[in-house]
Amino acid sequence: MKKIDYPFKREQIRELKVGDMVLLSGTLLTGRDAVHKRLHEGVKPPVSLENQIIYHCGPVVIEDAKNKKYEVKAAGPTTSIREEPYQWEVMRDYGILGVIGKGGMGAKTLKGCQEYGCVYFHAIGGAAQVLAERIKSVKNVYWRDLGSPEAIWELEVEDFPVVVTMDSHGGSLHDEVQSSSEAKLKELL
Amino acid sequence: MTRKKKAAKKKVVKKKAATKKKSADQNLSESLLELIRTTSTVLPDDIQRVILKALKKEEKKSSAEYALQIIKANIELAKKKSQPICQDTGTILFFVSHPVGFDQGKFTKTCHKAVLAATKIGYLRQNSVDSLTGKNDSMNIGPGHPSIHFHEHKKKSIEIRLMLKGGGCENVGAQYAMPYTGLNAGRDLDGVRKVILDAIVKAQGKGCGPGVLGICIGGDRGSGFIESKEQLLRPLDDKNPEPSLKKLERDITETANKLGIGPMGFGGTTTLLGCKIGVLNRLPASYFVSISYMCWAYRRQGVLLKSNSTVSKWLY
Ligand code: SF4
Numbered sequence: 001m002k003k004i005d006y007p008f009k010r011e012q013i014r015e016l017k018v019g020d021m022v023l024l025s026g027t028l029l030t031g032r033d034a035v036h037k038r039l040h041e042g043v044k045p046p047v048s049l050e051n052q053i054i055y056h057c058g059p060v061v062i063e064d065a066k067n068k069k070y071e072v073k074a075a076g077p078t079t080s081i082r083e084e085p086y087q088w089e090v091m092r093d094y095g096i097l098g099v100i101g102k103g104g105m106g107a108k109t110l111k112g113c114q115e116y117g118c119v120y121f122h123a124i125g126g127a128a129q130v131l132a133e134r135i136k137s138v139k140n141v142y143w144r145d146l147g148s149p150e151a152i153w154e155l156e157v158e159d160f161p162v163v164v165t166m167d168s169h170g171g172s173l174h175d176e177v178q179s180s181s182e183a184k185l186k187e188l189l
Numbered sequence: 190m191t192r193k194k195k196a197a198k199k200k201v202v203k204k205k206a207a208t209k210k211k212s213a214d215q216n217l218s219e220s221l222l223e224l225i226r227t228t229s230t231v232l233p234d235d236i237q238r239v240i241l242k243a244l245k246k247e248e249k250k251s252s253a254e255y256a257l258q259i260i261k262a263n264i265e266l267a268k269k270k271s272q273p274i275c276q277d278t279g280t281i282l283f284f285v286s287h288p289v290g291f292d293q294g295k296f297t298k299t300c301h302k303a304v305l306a307a308t309k310i311g312y313l314r315q316n317s318v319d320s321l322t323g324k325n326d327s328m329n330i331g332p333g334h335p336s337i338h339f340h341e342h343k344k345k346s347i348e349i350r351l352m353l354k355g356g357g358c359e360n361v362g363a364q365y366a367m368p369y370t371g372l373n374a375g376r377d378l379d380g381v382r383k384v385i386l387d388a389i390v391k392a393q394g395k396g397c398g399p400g401v402l403g404i405c406i407g408g409d410r411g412s413g414f415i416e417s418k419e420q421l422l423r424p425l426d427d428k429n430p431e432p433s434l435k436k437l438e439r440d441i442t443e444t445a446n447k448l449g450i451g452p453m454g455f456g457g458t459t460t461l462l463g464c465k466i467g468v469l470n471r472l473p474a475s476y477f478v479s480i481s482y483m484c485w486a487y488r489r490q491g492v493l494l495k496s497n498s499t500v501s502k503w504l505y
Contacts, residue, residue, distance in 0.1 A: 079357065177394070
């Protein structure tokens with residue numbers, strides 16, 4: 001088990017390899033379909049993405065507007081492959097260190113990880129309660145106009161559990177398991 | 190007894206009568222709400238048992254074991270907090286077995302109210318979208334939502350089963366029209382086996398494995414998928430009464446677990462927790478294999494109701 005604390009550094013990310021189990025502590029920024037689309041359209045991000053990690057997640061947040069307090073009720077990962085057309089660009093243009101999601105991503109993103117020194121972290125799909133508990137507070141929210149699940153939520157997390165499934169050395173656990181299981185299937189049919 | 194006391198006593202009696210009178214309806218909504226709450230927040234024992242067994246089997250310190258540990262912790266936490274196991278509370282599928290003369294329309298109304306109440310409390314997420322406008326403001330009530338399936342039976346009892354089936358796993362469901370030439374799969378159980386294993390390989394990494402397959406051989410494209418979901422209502426540890434299917438179910442589960450896909454597609458020994466296969470008649474011209482995939486967050490529960498619509502027994 002590795003622990004990585006904020007501020008995250010490029011060198012630490014480059015050291016990670018497929019299969020590493022990691023606990024992340026510090027700041028994460030959520031971003032899913034609408035955020036990626038907007039960035040792709042050339043709109044500048046409302047907060048610097050340099051050395052940040054983007055979490056593909058549409059959290060359920062209960063808002064106490066009067067006291068400006070937020071409580072995260074559920075915050076599991078959403079399927080990442082929908083961001084496949086844009087993710088490598090965000091890596092190139094905004095200096096992010098990686099993304100968290102589920103289901104893995106494709107060749108473009110893998111190439112992006114290699115070229116720009118990023119990783120893909122896989123969170124445990126469906127584990128809404130465990131993951132929500134590791135989110136200690138909401139520090140800020142940007143691009144609220146996109147709607148609550150699509151906005152950029154700045155989350156403070158502690159020991160957020162993830163597994164590296166795509167690394168900056170061209171390794172992809174998804175590709176590995178895909179080809180080994182396909183070969184095995186041929187044998188078993 | 191003073192007059193005041195007498196009056197008070199009368200009031201109490203009256204109140205009691207009133208409670209009794211509203212009971213059947215009121216009880217049904219309460220029973221339904223409790224059914225929804227339990228389904229969304231507590232994983233049934235038969236499913237928990239196989240998940241725990243799978244956890245023991247995975248290699249120590251592997252990412253597969255890690256994934257299952259987090260899943261286990263999540264199941265415990267959801268129960269403790271009475272909060273949804275997964276944030277995608279899924280398609281709401283009711284299966285109602287009822288005696289002759291049961292008022293389906295009335296049940297549907299009460300059921301809608303219970304779904305609405307559960308959505309407001311947060312046992313269910315607002316999860317039903319108008320397919321044309323993309324609007325999501327119906328609090329889970331709309332055409333086809335919730336999805337209620339009625340079956341008349343000869344018994345006097347009412348049994349209500351509920352399944353919450355998430356989008357991720359529903360998306361990896363598949364239907365094969367046999368023969369399926371790509372895999373050289375013919376219209377027999379060997380061909381059926383081939384396409385099921387193919388579907389498992391294609392579903393990897395999606396739909397939050399390890400999961401369970403509900404399968405229907407035969408039927409038309411519509412009835413086949415419904416039957417595949419009804420197969421998921423069977424207790425995970427039951428035995429198929431048809432020997433050839435019993436054998437196939439076991440074979441599929443064992444073979445799938447040799448594929449090395451593992452929890453979340455991380456690699457490992459647990460790819461499938463179980464497999465349930467049913468059969469419907471078909472036309473001579475068609476032969477469908479319909480496959481529904483249920484993720485580890487296998488949320489299904491059921492209640493047997495007493496005549497006053499309170500819960501007499503939990504079915505899983
Ligand atoms: S597939 Fe299942 S566990 Fe995964 S997000 Fe969907 S409902 Fe939740």
